[in-house]
Amino acid sequence: MDRDRIEYLWICYINQTCSKAEKREFFQLMNEESTAEVVRGLLGRSFEEERDEVALKPALRGQILFGIIEQPEEVLVEPSKRVRFYWGAIAASILLVASFSLYWFSLSSQQEHMEQSETSERQIYSKGNVATLSLDDGTLINLDDHHGGIKVQTSGIAYENGESIADVGESGATIKWQTITVPQGGYYQIELEDGTKVWLNASSSLRFPSSFKGTTERIVELNGEAYFDVSKRNQHNIAKPFIVRSEGHDVEVLGTQFNVEAYKGQSSYRTTLVEGKVKIKKNGVQRILTPGQQATVGDAIQVRSVDVQEYVAWKAGDFYLQGKHLGSLIPILERWYGVQIECTEEATIERVTLQVSRNKPLNAMLKILQESIGVNYRIQGNKVYITK
Known part of the structure; x- marks a missing residue:
């Protein structure tokens, strides 16, 4: 018995490339007593390959099984009782492998379906009051999610209930800059030292000074989206322009409420005015907005009237x-x-x-x-x- 020949015919058969003569030879060899162990080995290897997703198709297993049992008379030779015993064992082996493989496939499919169902049914929520505060000296503070906001005071930064977070008092004439960052799915509120309130939307950050004292302008830097309720005067009772600097353009105000959307990488940035008056400036060009108007800043500044609610509803x-x-x-x-x-x-x-x-x-x-x-x-x- 030529083992290599049987393996060759086996591969031809499962790949459905056998000629009629090769198929006849294949079944003749499978009826010989000496081939039983070889065939069982090939079936076992087929099962091992199935676990690596290189499976012998169930339909072909069936064809082999029924090909053994129901071959044309001219192919079959008269088997001895011992040969019948071997083929009974082989047929049982085939059925066992086919059944186990079918169970394996069914179980795998069921598990995959369950995993997809569990994933689909898993409820995905936002993160809520989540933010980090980066101080001027590099210290990073995870803000407590039980609080909805922080306040910048002359004595330092605290939660809205007065609980101290960090001492960021002035050091001589040097103004310290801090950054509050809100991740995906989060939001947070900050009240600046002059009383201006800022609501930060998801994936946004605001860089701000610990104090506006001794400056002619109140400047903050925004990356992302924020709603501003700007105080007209700071605690020193001196009117100073409030400037939001973001992605190459400035929004300048004295006292007003507006929304700025300026995520890094966007092709254009929007400022929507709720009340008051703002000035949009870029590359020496400036436009004035009145309530209900929106400026879109790209290569140029374009102004139009909008439904303000659509752009500020996130704050509520x-x-x-x-x-x-x-x-x-x-x-x-x-x-x-x-x-x-x-x-x-x-x-x-x-x-x-x-x-x-x-x-x-x-x-x-x-x-x-x-x-x-x-x-x-x-x-x-x-x-x-x-x-x-």
Whole structure:
């Protein structure tokens, strides 16, 4: 018996490349008593390969089994009782391997389905009051999530209830700069030394001085999105322009409420005025905004009237869109829930009108989109897939 020949015919058969003559030879060799151990070895190897996802197809196992039992008469030779015993054992081995392999495949598929179901059903929430404070000397402080904000005072930085966080008093004429950073899914509030209140949205940071004393301007630096309620006068009762510096342009005010969206990497940045008056400046060009107007800063400064609520609703804890493309909501959801979203072009252009609390889990938000504009979604780990 030529073992190499049997293995060659075996490979040809499972790859369905056998000629008619080779197939006849294959079954003739399998009817010989001396081939039993070789065939069992090949079946065992097939099972081992299945666990590495190089499996002998169940249909082919069946063909081999029934090919042994129900071969054409001209192929079969009259077996002895001993040969019948061997083939009974081999047939049993084949059935055992096929059955166990089917169980293995079924169990693996079931586990995969359960994992996907568990992932899809897992509720994904935002992180809430989360931020870190980086001091001038490099000290990094994780702000307590039981507090909603901090205050900058002449004596240092404290939580809104007065509990001290850090002593950042002035050192001679040197002004110390601190940075508060809010991660994905978080938000935080800070009251600056002059009484100006700032609400920071997810994935945002604000660099600010410990004091505005001795300066002619009140300057802060923003990366991300923030709502400002600017105090007209600081504690020294001297009117000073308040300037928000972000991504190559300045927003200058005396006393007003406005929202700035200036995430790094965006093609343009928006300032939306709620009340008062602001001046937008870039490369020597400036534009004045009145309440209800928005400036979009890119290569140039463009001003238009907008529904202010759509751009400041996040401060009150809402998602708010009126007839906007779904594509405009995607980066907002990514920052708020800390996920990556892949959305097909067909789904991206769907128009969305909604007002929904940001306290809802992502799953509930996606369900609302599914019911309102007919998109489908799938959550897998940290990724969300949206299709139409």
